[in-house]
Amino acid sequence: MEEENVKNTTITMATRGMTRTLNSSDSAKSDQSLLDSQLPILYTYITLMIFTSLVGTVGNIVVIVAVVTSKKLRVLQNVFIINLAVADLLVTALVNPFAVIGALDMGKLFYRLPALCEFIATMVVTSCGCSIWSISAVSVNRYIYICHRVIYSKIYNQRTLPFMVIGLWLIAFLLDLPNYLGWGDHIFDTRQLLCNYDYSYNLSYTRYHLIALGVIVPVCVLCYSYFRIFMTFRSSSRRMRQHATNPSSSQKEKPQTADRRVLKTVAIICIVFLVMWTPYSIIVVFDLHYQFWWFLLASFMAFTNSSVNFLVYAIDRNFRQAYSDIWKRIVSRCDCLVTKSDAIVTTGRKKTGSDVNDEITESSGNTNVAFESSMTSNVTSNYL
Incomplete structure (x- = not known):
């Protein structure tokens, strides 16, 4: 009987999306029928979270392997791609599985282990923050390469890149630091079914620090970089039309094909990022917590961004080739294992008369x- 009361209490937490402490079982009975009607949605969320976690984990590992093993991709600027893949890997391989656990037991594990909840919440803010800022760093790198190529090697070289990567993680950690200093707080958020920062604990922290520094600023940097790249190509196209009668001059003004691919990739990264993170940002900034399932959907979209970034890179021909080479090596290795297995079976079969x-x-x-x-x-x- 007592176990049933606890179960009803946790159901109330998930259904209302507002309770931070355990309630009595009497208040849960009125919401039991509501949850029963919404169980398919919860099961769908769990299934999708498991699927995106598996796909994202494999995809981010493939990105890291592709950059490390491909000669065309093993260049300095792709350090930001590896850093982004590592940050996304923390989300897909660590954060998302605990989100599944939180949805399955309604946070009972995290209530028993508050230190684990603190750790998961820190990883959520830090890894997502670093992922967002890494996307911004990629766009800035491409902007300087295309629009200010003369000074590119002075800014991006073997001495400066390690400090840039460390700086990205430092910014991500500073996003979560106020939660340890009393400005914010870590809780098991029943609206996300995950340990995260408590955005309603202090809205000034959420709006003016976390969302401003963690989302709005990198989005502005991303959009500005894309806009400047786009204007550079537009200016080059205009000069090409003006010098159409001079083939040698127009050839000099013609943008490189690789730069055009960069423009396309940056544009798609920007669009995907805005689509995935805008709903969550709006709900958090305006404190729209009245609808549990909408909040859960917005959180799911934000976390899914870490699972689809590796697909965006496939727009680039070099990444597609690297993905193909990795797949061929995997198939070749499997064929070798099958061949050896057949040989063992053939030599080890029982002798007949x-x-x-x-x-x-x-x-x-x-x-x-x-x-x-x-x-x-x-x-x-x-x-x-």
């Missing part, structure tokens, strides 16, 4: 040949 007769015949033939060879050798020796 015909196999024994063949071996006796072969053995007898070898014995006769050896005997004849020995006799010939003796005769020759005696003759000599």
Whole structure:
């Protein structure tokens, strides 16, 4: 009976999306029928979260392997791609699985282990923040490469890139630091079914620090970089039309094909990012917590951004080729394992009667040949 009361209490937490402490079972009975009607939505959320976690984890690992193993991708600027993949991997391989656990047991694990909840909440803010800022860093890198190519090597080189990567993680950590200093707080958020920062604990922290520094600023940087790249290409196209009568001049003004691919990739990254994070930002900034399922959907979309970034890179031909090479190596390795397995099965199969007769015949033939060879050798020796 007591266990049933606890179960009803946790159901109330999930249904209302507003309660931070356990309520009595009496208040849960009125919401039982509502939750029963919405269980398919919860199960769908869990299924999708598991699927995106698996796909995102494999995809981000493939991105890291592709950059490390491909000669065309093993360049300095792709350090930001690896950093983005690592941040996304933390989301897909660590944060999302705990989101599934939170949805399955309605946070009972995290109530028993508050230290684990603190750790997961820190990883949520830090990894998502670093992912967003890494996307922004990629766009800035491409902007300087295309629009200010003369100074590019002075800004991005082997000495400066490590400090830039460390700076991205430092910014991400500063996003969560106020939660340890009393400005914010970490809780098991029943609206997301996950340990996260408590956005309603102090709205000034949420609006003016976390969302401003963690979403709005990198989005502005991303949009500005894309806009400047776009204007550079537009200006180049205009100069091409003005010098159409001079082939040599127009050739100089013609943007490189690789730069056009960069423009397309940055544009799609910007669009995907805005689509995934805008609903969550609006709900948090305006404190629209009255609808539990809408909040859960917005959170799911924000976390899914870490699972689809590797697909955006496939727009680039070099990444597609690297993905293809990795797949071919995996298939080749599997074929080798199958071949070895078949060989073991063939050599290790049970001998039949015909196999024994063949071996006796072969053995007898070898014995006769050896005997004849020995006799010939003796005769020759005696003759000599």
